Amino acid sequence: MARDTGRIDPSNIEPPQAGLPRAGAPKRRGRLGLFLPFILLLVVAALWTAGWFYIRDRATREIDGWLAREAAAGRSWTCADRAITGYPFRLELRCASLKLARQDGSFTLGPITALVQVYQPRHGLLQAAGPFHVEQGGLTGDVTWKSLEGSFHGAADGFVRASLVVDAPKGSVKGAMLAPIDFDVKHLELHARPTPGRFDSDGAVDVSLRVAQAAVPMLDAFVGAAAPADLALDASVNRATTFRTGPVPQELEAWRRAGGSLDIALLSIAKGDRRLQAHGSLDLDESHRLAGQLDLRAAGLESLVGQVMGQRFGADRGALIGNLVGQLLGGGRRQPPQPDAAPGEAPLKALPPLRLAEGRLSLGPFPIPNVQLEPLY
DSSP states (O other): OOOOOOOOOGGGOOOOOTTOOOTTOOOOOOHHHHHHHHHHHHHHHHHHHHHHHHHHHHHHHHHHHHHHHHHHTTOEEEEETOEEEOTTTEEEEEESEEEEEETTEEEEEOSEEEEEETTEEEEEEEEEOOOEEEEETTEEEEEEOSEEEEEEEEETTEEEEEEEEEESOEEEEEETTEEEEEEEEEEEEEEEEEOTTTHHHHOOEEEEEEEEEEEOHHHHHHHTOOSOEEEEEEEEEETGGGOOSSOHHHHHHHHHHTTOEEEEEEEEEEETTEEEEEEEEEEEOTTSOEEEEEEEEEESHHHHHHHHHHHHHOHHHHHHHHHHHHHHHTTTSOOOOOTTSOTTOOOOEEOOOEEEETTEEEETTEEEEEEEOOOOO
């Protein structure tokens, strides 16, 4: 009997078949799996690039079409060294300078940059370095600033809000029959939005204006105070959707004929110890003059009236008249502190309404002498 010695006969072992991995050997990963993420990334990048250039070309055609329509309407826009950049995520329109010329005047501005995000095309941003020069009728104005930024949030049926923020604007306004008016402002903000519930029916737009630390030397000489002024305005412009980029007289007349008006919720002016608040409504009459009524409250009126009257009757008489007018308009009664008066500030006194009618101003039943409202256009 043959014994099993535990040896393996090599002749009985079959050779491995070609192409089959050996038992226990690690499986080899396919090369396509290694490079697939990179291939997909390249495809996405190529599609994104093609889409960006398509959007840029479409934006270029839209701008050219708008410029052509404006030129046909008599308004010539010039964007010097125009370029559209911003790849890959933005569209940036850059102009070395921007100029508008039309029949009634012109302005120049630059350099400017207007941009939108590709993935948020209804949100636009604007940056301008100035200077700004404008000629309108017989007036010319020049303005510079430290920074100017604007934003616009659009919507399918209009816009959501628009804003303009300017730091340190300063400039001058001149005219053939007007002494130069210089101004220097620390900060200015202007915001606008559709009036809830009234934009579709009345074309109404809410505006909010804030001007901080405004210095106007000509005004200082008139009111006799060198303190800078702070101004706040909250109002609604009815029929604001009628405004376009046409000549100012034409735009104002179209707004007047459409029933446009300015509803002032708050107009506040503070200059040193002199403060004025007003609310009411203004529009344009058939002679293109301001018309309407404002309800007023004021503090420091006595010193202002005294300063103005003193220029005509002398300082002593002016101070006396100012004191009498202040007592009469205030009702001669001590009024309790008001919520809008900060500690140490004099309370606001209610004044008779200021009426603008037929080119004349009247405070309550008393016409203001030597004041005539001129047509705006």
